[in-house]
Amino acid sequence: DAKTTQPPSMDCAEGRAANLPCNHSTISGNEYVYWYRQIHSQGPQYIIHGLKNNETNEMASLIITEDRKSSTLILPHATLRDTAVYYCIVRYNNDMRFGAGTRLTVKP
Amino acid sequence: ETGVTQSPTHLIKTRGQQVTLRCSSQSGHNTVSWYQQALGQGPQFIFQYYREEENGRGNFPPRFSGLQFPNYSSELNVNALELDDSALYLCASSYTGHSSGANVLTFGAGSRLTVL
Numbered sequence: 001d002a003k004t005t006q007p008p009s010m011d012c013a014e015g016r017a018a019n020l021p022c023n024h025s026t027i028s029g030n031e032y033v034y035w036y037r038q039i040h041s042q043g044p045q046y047i048i049h050g051l052k053n054n055e056t057n058e059m060a061s062l063i064i065t066e067d068r069k070s071s072t073l074i075l076p077h078a079t080l081r082d083t084a085v086y087y088c089i090v091r092y093n094n095d096m097r098f099g100a101g102t103r104l105t106v107k108p
Numbered sequence: 109e110t111g112v113t114q115s116p117t118h119l120i121k122t123r124g125q126q127v128t129l130r131c132s133s134q135s136g137h138n139t140v141s142w143y144q145q146a147l148g149q150g151p152q153f154i155f156q157y158y159r160e161e162e163n164g165r166g167n168f169p170p171r172f173s174g175l176q177f178p179n180y181s182s183e184l185n186v187n188a189l190e191l192d193d194s195a196l197y198l199c200a201s202s203y204t205g206h207s208s209g210a211n212v213l214t215f216g217a218g219s220r221l222t223v224l
Contacts, residue, residue, distance in 0.1 A: 032210050032211075034210075034212070036213075036215075041145075041196060041218070042217055042218070043112070043198055043200075043215030043216050043217050043218055044151065044198070044200075044213075044215045045215070046212050046213065046214065049210050049212065051210075085150075087150060091211060095141060095153040095156060095164050095166060096141070096153065096200075096211075096213060097153060098143075098150035098151045098152070098153075099150055100149065100150050101150055
C-alpha cells in the first residue's frame with residue numbers, strides 16, 4: 001500500500017502557483033519524498049525529491065514540514081502543459097509505491 | 109544520454125497466451141523496475157532487478173517473471189495471460205550505488221498490452 005495521501009483532484013488558474021499537498025505521516029527517518037507527474041498515460045516524469053530540507057529546481061519547489069509528516073509541491077507559475085496526475089511517493093524498501101495521485105487541471 | 113526505451117509500444121494477446129516485454133535502461137543505470145498501470149490507477153510495483161537478480165517484488169503472482177541482462181536491459185514475461193492483465197507496463201531504470209540515498213527513477217513510455 002502507498003504510504004502517502006493526496007487529494008484526488010485540484011484546479012489551478014494558468015499563471016498562478018499550484019500547491020499540491022501530500023501527507024506521509026508514517027515516513028521513516030531515512031526515507032526520501034519524491035514527486036513525479038504523468039501526462040496522458042505517458043511514463044511518469046521525475047520532478048523533485050527531498051529528505052529534510054526544502055528543495056528547488058527548474059521545475060518546482062518542495063516544502064517538507066519540520067516533522068516530515070507532510071510536504072507540498074509548488075509549481076510557481078502553472079501553465080496548461082502542467083495539467084497532469086501528480087504522484088507523491090515515499091520510498092518503501094526497493095520500490096516506489098505510487099498511490100492514486102492528484103489530478104491537477106490548469107485552466108486558462 | 110539515452111533514456112529508457114521499451115518495446116513493443118502496443119500489443120494484443122488472447123487469454124492463456126504468453127508475452128515478453130523488453131526494456132533498455134538509461135545509460136549509467138544498473139537497476140530496472142517494472143510497474144503495471146491499469147486504466148485510471150497509479151502504477152503498481154511488480155519487481156525490481158539489480159545485478160541480474162530479483163531485488164524486491166510487489167503483490168504479483170509467479171506467472172509474472174523477469175530477467176536482467178549483463179548490459180542492464182531487462183525483460184518482463186507474463187504467462188497464462190488473463191483479461192485483467194490488460195494494462196500499461198512501465199519500465200524504470202535507476203542507479204544503485206554503495207551507499208543508501210535517493211533513488212530517482214527514469215521511466216520509459218510503456219508497453220500497452222490488451223488481452224482479449
